[in-house]
Amino acid sequence: ELKVEQNPLFLSMQEGKNYTIYCNYSTTSDRLYWYRQDPGKSLESLFVLLSNGAVKQEGRLMASLDTKARLSTLHITAAVHDLSATYFCAVDPGSQGNLIFGKGTKLSVKP
Amino acid sequence: DAGVTQSPTHLIKTRGQHVTLRCSPISGHKSVSWYQQVLGQGPQFIFQYYEKEERGRGNFPDRFSARQFPNYSSELNVNALLLGDSALYLCASSLYLAGGGDTQYFGPGTRLTVL
Numbered sequence: 001e002l003k004v005e006q007n008p009l010f011l012s013m014q015e016g017k018n019y020t021i022y023c024n025y026s027t028t029s030d031r032l033y034w035y036r037q038d039p040g041k042s043l044e045s046l047f048v049l050l051s052n053g054a055v056k057q058e059g060r061l062m063a064s065l066d067t068k069a070r071l072s073t074l075h076i077t078a079a080v081h082d083l084s085a086t087y088f089c090a091v092d093p094g095s096q097g098n099l100i101f102g103k104g105t106k107l108s109v110k111p
Numbered sequence: 112d113a114g115v116t117q118s119p120t121h122l123i124k125t126r127g128q129h130v131t132l133r134c135s136p137i138s139g140h141k142s143v144s145w146y147q148q149v150l151g152q153g154p155q156f157i158f159q160y161y162e163k164e165e166r167g168r169g170n171f172p173d174r175f176s177a178r179q180f181p182n183y184s185s186e187l188n189v190n191a192l193l194l195g196d197s198a199l200y201l202c203a204s205s206l207y208l209a210g211g212g213d214t215q216y217f218g219p220g221t222r223l224t225v226l
């Protein structure tokens with residue numbers, strides 16, 4: 001059974017600190033997606049990683065993909081309160097658009 | 112440009128009833144996928160349609176069905192509702208079948224409550 005595991009599931013951090021969210025998956029997938037979800041809202045696309053070694057950055061967030069290790073990371077630099085949300089990673093093992101999501105990491109950034 | 116739209120926003124049904132949820136994709140997008148998100152969990156894939164044909168189905172019972180219309184909008188139907196069907200139902204659209212790594216853009220969702 002394909003599994004997508006995120007850790008931590010809950011993360012409370014102070015403003016200005018750095019932290020990394022990890023996403024491990026159990027089958028081959030050349031593409032990995034990161035989404036953000038605010039409470040009661042839908043999913044917002046953050047990054048699409050399409051190849052081994054891919055790295056993308058947007059503001060204080062940077063995502064990377066290691067397909068050999070079946071691992072993606074989402075690194076947060078100098079966190080601010082506005083980054084508080086739940087972050088999901090998802091893989092597309094059949095390259096058919098049937099995304100398999102992790103359980104999400106609920107991030108809370110406190111002053 | 113308008114994003115993915117879904118209707119209704121909220122819905123309350125009782126066990127055993129039937130429900131139809133609707134989705135309009137981003138203009139020009141031909142692929143629509145449906146996901147179920149139970150509170151506190153990640154979305155779970157239900158169906159994918161491309162060019163009006165079913166191209167993928169997740170591990171959901173036959174009570175769940177869907178279709179895509181010539182204008183690429185889509186409906187998700189759920190029969191004989193159970194309490195466990197209470198969830199946020201998300202529709203996502205993408206330009207193609209996502210084989211090329213197309214991003215799926217999600218709609219605001221329909222919150223279904225089954226009493």
